[in-house]
Amino acid sequence: MDIKNIRNDFPLLKDLAYMDNAATSLSPETVIHAMNEFERHYRSNVGRGVHRLTTVSTQRYWDAHRKVAEFIGGENGTTVLTRNTTEAVNMVACGIKWQSGDRVVSTLLEHHSNFLPWMKLGERGVDFTLIEPHPDGSIDSAAFEDAIDDNTRLVALTHASNVLGNVLPVKEIASICKEHGAKLLVDAAQSVPHMPVDVEEIGCDYFCFSGHKMLGPTGTGILWMKEEDIEPLLLGGGAIDSVSRDKYTLAEGYQKFEAGTPNISGMIGLGYAVDYLEKLGTDKIERHEKKLTGRLIQGLEEIENVHLYGPHELDHRIGVVSFNVEGIHPHEVSHILDEASGVITRSGEHCCQPLMEYMGLQNGTVRASVYLYNTEEEIDLLLDTVEEITRRL
Numbered sequence: 396m397d398i399k400n401i402r403n404d405f406p407l408l409k410d411l412a413y414m415d416n417a418a419t420s421l422s423p424e425t426v427i428h429a430m431n432e433f434e435r436h437y438r439s440n441v442g443r444g445v446h447r448l449t450t451v452s453t454q455r456y457w458d459a460h461r462k463v464a465e466f467i468g469g470e471n472g473t474t475v476l477t478r479n480t481t482e483a484v485n486m487v488a489c490g491i492k493w494q495s496g497d498r499v500v501s502t503l504l505e506h507h508s509n510f511l512p513w514m515k516l517g518e519r520g521v522d523f524t525l526i527e528p529h530p531d532g533s534i535d536s537a538a539f540e541d542a543i544d545d546n547t548r549l550v551a552l553t554h555a556s557n558v559l560g561n562v563l564p565v566k567e568i569a570s571i572c573k574e575h576g577a578k579l580l581v582d583a584a585q586s587v588p589h590m591p592v593d594v595e596e597i598g599c600d601y602f603c604f605s606g607h608k609m610l611g612p613t614g615t616g617i618l619w620m621k622e623e624d625i626e627p628l629l630l631g632g633g634a635i636d637s638v639s640r641d642k643y644t645l646a647e648g649y650q651k652f653e654a655g656t657p658n659i660s661g662m663i664g665l666g667y668a669v670d671y672l673e674k675l676g677t678d679k680i681e682r683h684e685k686k687l688t689g690r691l692i693q694g695l696e697e698i699e700n701v702h703l704y705g706p707h708e709l710d711h712r713i714g715v716v717s718f719n720v721e722g723i724h725p726h727e728v729s730h731i732l733d734e735a736s737g738v739i740t741r742s743g744e745h746c747c748q749p750l751m752e753y754m755g756l757q758n759g760t761v762r763a764s765v766y767l768y769n770t771e772e773e774i775d776l777l778l779d780t781v782e783e784i785t786r787r788l
Contacts, residue, residue, distance in 0.1 A: 396679050402768050404671075412738045412773035417557050417585060417715050417745075417764035419607050422668065426610060429667040433660040440656055442633055456659055459666030460649060463617055466669045467583075467602065468593035475618045475652040476662050480584040481508035483603035483618035484551070486652070487580055488512035490625025495520030497548040500577075502526045502534060503753050504556045504563075507746045509582040509603075513551055521548075527753065531706045532559030536567040547577040554586035558745050558762065559705030560688075560715035562586065569598035584608055588766070589684055589713045591677045594619055606661065611668035615661040618652070629654040680767045684714040687765045687774055691716050694778035700785045704760060717745075717760035720784055725761045728784060732761075736780045738773070 402408050404423035413421060433455075439448035441456045464474040477483045489512075499513045503525050513523050526542050528534045543550060550572050555562045565581055572579045580601040586592055588609035594602045600622070606615030627634060627645070634654035636644040645651040672680070689709050695701050700721040706712050720728050729742035744751045744759040751759050763777060 396675055396683055396767065398683075398768065398770055401675070402770075405768055408768060410737060412736070412769070412776055414763040414765060414769065414773070414777065415739050415741045416588075416608070416766040416769075417762065418741050419613065420588065420610050420766055421768070422610055422612060422664070423671055425671060426612065426664045426667045430612060430660040430664040433663055438660075441659055442650065452659060455663050455666075456657075459662045459669075462666040462669045464619070466673065467587065467619060468595050469602065469619045471621075472594065473620045473623050473649050473652075475620070475649045476657050477603075477616040477618050478614050478658070479508075479607070479616035480506075480582060480603045480605045481616075483601075483616050484509050484580070484582065485512050486618055486628045487549075487601050487603075487625055488516065489628055491549070492626070493519050493521050493548070496522070496546060498522040498524060498544070498546045500524045500526065500539070500542045500547050500550045502528065502552050502563075503750050504528055504532060504534070504553055504559070504561075505551075505747070505750075506553065506557055506582065506584070507748070509551055509553060509580075510749065513549075522546075525749075528559075528561075528750075532556050532561040532704075533706060533711075534563060536564050536571065539568050539571050543571055543575050543577055545575050547572075547575055549578045549580060551580040552582065554581050554583045554592075555589075555713045555715070556705070557585050557715060558717055558747050558750060558760065560712045560717075561706050562590075562711045562713060565597050565599065573598070585713060585715065588672075589677075590681045594621070600624075606665040606668065609665075609668055610671055611665035612658075612661045614658050615665045617665075623651070627652050627654065631655050633657075675767060683767060684765050684769075685709050687769055687771065688712070688714040688716060690771060690774045691763060691765070691777070694774065695781065698778070698782050698785055700788055701781060704754065704756075714765035715762060716764070717762045718781075719756070719760050720781065720788075722788055723784065725759050728761045728781070731784055732777065732780050735783075736776050738763075738777045738780060740777075 437451040578600040583604040602619040631654035725742035732738040
């Protein structure tokens with residue numbers, strides 16, 4: 396990839412070494428332009444009316460759904476626009492008709508958004524079972540063999556950890572789920588932006604991810620469903636085919652799950668983000684990030700008083716690297732990286748408090764997460780700054 400040319404599409408990078416991509420990525424100019432074009436030239440609601448503006452708006456909104464579906468290999472399922480991964484997970488949690496005695500199996504690696512909705516089901520008599528990871532964050536498929544039984548209604552797990560960076564064997568887990576008649580939900584917020592994915596190959600039933608982590612706008616997310624087997628979270632305009640005084644009929648396809656006026660410009664922008672990623676090639680993006688991640692891990696390993704968390708090997712991991720400097724609060728390290736060198740990182744618990752407690756990390760970690768526009772020079776800048784911080788100890 397021509398990284399220098401790519402960086403020209405992200406003006407914010409002129410002043411910063413941005414490595415908080417696991418939280419929110421930057422958007423290229425093409426995405427921003429597409430959203431502005433909607434507002435300036437054909438702003439109108441979708442699926443309502445027949446005038447020229449709504450015709451254009453509806454077509455481009457539909458095209459964006461198609462682009463996203465094709466990007467994840469999900470043409471045979473239903474692709475629904477949500478606000479984020481959190482809403483997508485909650486739609487499934489609220490849309491299944493649970494019965495007392497049902498079980499949900501998950502892991503301690505989960506982001507709160509794929510943890511709290513299942514925990515809350517305990518109020519309805521649903522058992523919530525958690526699988527603990529190995530010290531490097533990995534979980535063998537055998538652990539799921541032991542945890543999943545015939546009472547398990549759903550398995551909900553992250554595709555890649557937003558703290559430790561390890562990738563879980565979701566395809567193998569999907570096979571185990573099928574043996575027991577359980578559904579599989581994959582939180583793919585950290586995988587879709589960084590590696591090729593194919594929901595058909597994985598074999599999952601629900602696939603959730605966020606637009607703002609894959610060059611798209613904030614306030615956009617996706618729930619992909621193999622089958623439309625959950626109840627819509629909301630009812631209202633746009634979600635129905637017909638309504639009378641005493642009954643209603645839901646619309647077909649994704650529309651039934653998108654009641655009310657959606658984030659039209661955001662969905663169109665997400666479609667353009669997919670165009671951008673496909674043009675570069677997710678396989679090339681993955682290789683570029685692995686190169687940067689290897690350089691970052693090796694460099695941190697060579698600095699005294701730095702503690703690394705997660706797998707050190709590059710196989711089955713993404714470019715999320717968590718570390719601490721002994722004796723210094725993660726927030727202070729992140730602040731120094733920003734103020735001294737313009738290196739933007741995340742610090743704290745990363746919305747994974749149960750995992751932090753399990754690992755004995757009361758204050759969390761510093762997290763550097765790379766993306767397609769990061770460079771080796773930026774990695775070296777982070778390493779030089781961390782090494783300078785350790786010299787003060």
